[in-house]
Amino acid sequence: MKYYTLETINNGHAATISKQFHTRDEAINYAFAYFEHKYLNENIALTDEFEIGDNKHNVEYVLDYKNRFRINRVQLA
Numbered sequence: 001m002k003y004y005t006l007e008t009i010n011n012g013h014a015a016t017i018s019k020q021f022h023t024r025d026e027a028i029n030y031a032f033a034y035f036e037h038k039y040l041n042e043n044i045a046l047t048d049e050f051e052i053g054d055n056k057h058n059v060e061y062v063l064d065y066k067n068r069f070r071i072n073r074v075q076l077a
């Protein structure tokens with residue numbers, strides 16, 4: 001079984017979202033909704049994305065200098 005976790009960095013403050021997602025797209029959509037809510041529906045755009053530690057299952061998505069989120073796939077044996 002696998003699931004995805006979400007961590008956000010909002011204005012430089014890290015937060016772990018205590019929710020598990022079935023797909024990466026579900027986690028990405030949740031993250032965009034989270035940031036749009038925090039910014040009162042301003043247009044949020046993805047500026048960059050990169051793998052953390054050369055692990056294609058642990059990706060950081062950059063919105064701007066102080067705002068970003070990380071999605072990590074967790075696989076249970």
